[in-house]
Amino acid sequence: MRQRGTICWFTKVARALAPLGLALLSGTIVYTLANYRTATVMGDSMRPTYPQGDRLLVERIDASEIRRGDVLLIEAPEHYQGRPMLRRVIGTGGDHVAGEGNRVTVNGKPVNEPYVMDDEENLMVSPYDVKVPDGRLFLLGDHRANANDSRFHLGERSGSVAASGVRGRVPEGSAAPTVLMTLGSLGTLLTLAGIGGYAVSRRAGKSLPPGAPWSMA
CATH class of the missing domain: 1.10.287 (Helix Hairpins)
Incomplete structure (x- = not known):
C-alpha cells in the first residue's frame, strides 16, 4: 500500500x-x-565596452525613455547607410554640447566618461560647439579614435540624429x-x-x- x-x-x-x-x-x-531583441556588434566603435562580435540583449524603449549616457541601437540612414548602429547618447534635445579632443562638456559641465578607451586624440576631429535640436540626439562612440558619430556630421542639424530612429537600449547594469x-x-x-x-x-x-x-x- x-x-x-x-x-x-x-x-x-x-x-x-x-x-x-x-x-x-x-x-x-x-x-x-x-x-527585447538581440543584436551583434559589427564594428569596434564601442570598444572596450562592447567589442566586435558581442551578442547583446537590447531593451525596446520609446523616445521618452532616452537618457544621457544610454547606449542605443539606432537607425540613422543619413549617417549610417541604413544599418542599425550602437552609439552612446551624449546630448538630448535642447542640450549644448561642446568638445575638443576627447574632452566633452554638456551644458557647460564636463562629462565623466570612464568608458572611453582613447588616450590619443583623433586629429581629424575639429573642436565643436553645438545645440541639439528638439527630438534629436547627439551620439558618440566609446572608441573615439575610430567611430563614425555626430562629430563627423556637424553640418547636418548639428550632427544629431532623430530620436524616432531608436530601436532599443542596451540595459547596462540591469x-x-x-x-x-x-x-x-x-x-x-x-x-x-x-x-x-x-x-x-x-x-x-x-x-x-x-x-x-x-x-x-
Whole structure:
C-alpha cells in the first residue's frame, strides 16, 4: 500500500510540475520577445565596452525613455547607410554640447566618461560647439579614435540624429536579462522534471504485481 501511495503522490506532483513549467517558460519567452531583441556588434566603435562580435540583449524603449549616457541601437540612414548602429547618447534635445579632443562638456559641465578607451586624440576631429535640436540626439562612440558619430556630421542639424530612429537600449547594469534567463531556465527544468516524473511513475505503476489496485486518476 505504501508503494502505491508513493507512486500516486509522485504522479500528481509530476502532473502539476509540467504545466507550471510550460506556463513559466512560455510566459518568459513571450515577455522577452515583446520587450527585447538581440543584436551583434559589427564594428569596434564601442570598444572596450562592447567589442566586435558581442551578442547583446537590447531593451525596446520609446523616445521618452532616452537618457544621457544610454547606449542605443539606432537607425540613422543619413549617417549610417541604413544599418542599425550602437552609439552612446551624449546630448538630448535642447542640450549644448561642446568638445575638443576627447574632452566633452554638456551644458557647460564636463562629462565623466570612464568608458572611453582613447588616450590619443583623433586629429581629424575639429573642436565643436553645438545645440541639439528638439527630438534629436547627439551620439558618440566609446572608441573615439575610430567611430563614425555626430562629430563627423556637424553640418547636418548639428550632427544629431532623430530620436524616432531608436530601436532599443542596451540595459547596462540591469538585472532584467539575468532574471529572464533564470525564469526561463527554471521553467525548462520544471517542465522536464514533470515529464520525466510522469514517465517514471507510469513505469513504476506498470511494474506492480498483477491485480494490484492502481489508479492514475
